[in-house]
Amino acid sequence: MSSRELIKNFILTEIINHHHGMNLEDTHSLVESGIIDSLGVMKLLVFLEEKFSIRLTDAELMPENFDTIQAISTLVETKTP
């Protein structure tokens, strides 16, 4: 599974929970749609850092880096060799 697919799967199953086959586009705004909130971000952060063995710096913890699945996977790809 690619990092994008892993991230999407995590958001669907662990953050949205009752997604029931929801079609989540890679460019769908997770912040403006309210999918990602403060607790969701923490949950996502823990997942990203553990799953991909990366450490996100405070400078990288900006909303634009977490707004879409595309943005998140781009961030992860820049951090992984």
Place this chain on the structure above:
Amino acid sequence: MDLSLTQEQQSFKENIIKFARKQLNNNLLENEEKGSFPLDNWKKCADMGLLSLQAPKEYGGHGLDLLSTLLSIEALSYACRDSGLVHAIVTQICCIIQISLYGSHFQKKAYLLQLCRGEKIAAQAITEPDAGSDVLSMRTKADKMDDLYILNGTKTFISNGPLADVIVVFAVTNPQRKRFGGISCFIVDSGTEGFTRGKPLEKMGLRTLQNGELIFQDCCVPRDRLLGKEGQGMIIFNEVIEWERALLSAAHVGTMERILELCIKYVNVRSQFGQPIAKFQSISNKIANMKVNIELGKLILYKIACLKDQKKRATLEASIGKLFISESLKDACLEAIQIHGGYGYMKEFQIERELRDSIASTIYSGTSELQRNIISTLAGL
């Protein structure tokens, strides 16, 4: 896994205990009665280096790891019976941590040294009259205009607020993105026009801690007082709250150790029905429970310290620690009164003050209900 303290950590703890016992328990009843902040003791703590534990060395701090800081706060709270003073110190340390982690070089240079020396008192302004547990529903706004942010709003229940010279305040910079990306953090000097400190609120406990409202009315804050980046407020809050929960919990563990010691001394001496009450299982069970909670509390605290010192996140652990330790503290205080019987109920014995002080512990820094919410979410619900 070696959980023993280093020689240096042990010595540091012992020095703090000696200092606190000798220097910080004077005038406690009088200050408590009047609701006065012990400024003289604050200065002594500053001189002892207790405010500067976490700050970087280049800005006047000790640059200690979190474990050593937690041990220091634990020792302080064990020996200092003024829980309000200890809480004020933790508040200061948290603000110092915020500026150390997210401040520009200019901000660190402008504030850290004076905060470390206790020359200026800091407060963290987040909670509002209509935004407590749901802190991200805050309404205090920060409108950008040229090189300024104009703050408007009211914060309440702010520890150190009535005395604060430096306020780390959270405000909404983008109302459309409030839940993530719409809140920013600012450093406000108390002399700034448009900023007012309310009078201290009268509380049931922690009476020496000054706690009150802070009002911002067209308060103009220069752009160089933005802490971190615009929209990073929630991230800053989430990071610093882990430290705050750990530090406050360390203080609670210290208090519990003191209370346990007091109870053990009493039950070994107090005799009823021809024997020390320590011989009755209903009493010894209470002592055992206190001891268990202290030791388990220490383990979660040390795990948090280990994670943070490895620059890892400890969101779940900080919530578990805060929930468990604060609830244990309240229980310990209630049991201490029960153990002491009628004497426990009398003001003269000062155990009732410990209970009054402990009640707020399951409210501030996120209520127990909120901690359970966080824990269950991070556990997978």
